[in-house]
Amino acid sequence: MSTTDETAIDSIRPQPLQAPTYERASVSGGVSEELQMRRSLTVDAPALSRSVSTEDREAILESLYEERTELTRARRLGTLSPADADYLTDLNRYIDAWEKDEGASSSDVWKRLEAIASSVLSFQVDVERTRK
């Protein structure tokens, strides 16, 4: 069979499927990255910056509280496994960090306090005017 005929046959022959890679690690760029040692880490600072609204913060905490409620209920019933007790410890720490993260909400709280203070002052001014 001539080379030309072989080429023609190869061009219509289906290519073999690529074998699945069962050893691929999570989120890696390929085998070479897997076997190499990491040498550097570039952190995109602006991409990590965040602006968390009050609504987002409350939604996150609500979700975390819901998860914690399930676990504390199990603990009260005496059905919490050691692994889940460990998970609850980590969850509590995560919640603490979010509860202390006042960056998103502090400005809102102060705005509300200022609004209340302004209302009180306005009321006092009105009362004084009425008296006069």
Add this chain to the structure above:
Amino acid sequence: MTDSADLVLNQAVVEVQYDRGVVYLDKCGALTLRLQDELGRPFVPIPPNMETGEFKNGAERIAVRYGPKSFSVTQTWVRSPARVEQLAPAAWGHVADVLDVGRTVTRCGVRFQLVFSVESPEDGEARIAESKLCVESPEWISAFGTPTSRGWVCVSEDHRGKLRSGLSVIQVTLEGGPAPSDLADLIPKAAILLDLDHVYPCVSGEHFGLQKAPLKDFIRAAWQRSKQTAMTIRKALELPDPPHVHH
């Protein structure tokens, strides 16, 4: 004394790979809506394409990705994977249900990349050398010379599954400005990276089923094992306590 609360994760990743996920092309829209309802605020959906769908949560630095071949949940710069542990099994439940891939899983992995802050890359290399964690043989020295930097990458396996472990020194470079204030204590200038990739026990080459509860148990077991390993490595490297630790 330090405890696991002082650990820092550069990345926590849960990934499930599966076959027969091509139905994603038909159902990515329905799956996106199901995940949107499950994840809620502040997760924001990125319009799905033929290869991936994605939700991003900038507030917590979490990304959820799904597609015809795999599903993953990733969180960066955090002290524990508690939030990933909460979200990943719930989201996987929907992916497995909508795409019907819960019984055609080919691989499930949980990866933790822990960073131990050091003064400089040279300090990190010296600590690894003195710890005897990675020791070159006389035959190696004869063949390649005494190494100036050391690391170790290996794969071990037991009843808990396969574990790929890596230890190396990394230089951290911040681009575009300083670290955000909430991450200033977490992102080091140089670090020793402990990379632990846990693989769910399975028979290589065969499909297996994976449901939410076993996935959650696997994530927790992998983290407990990683914490123990990290504390052992930390002690071997004779790293100082973090500044905020009080005795």
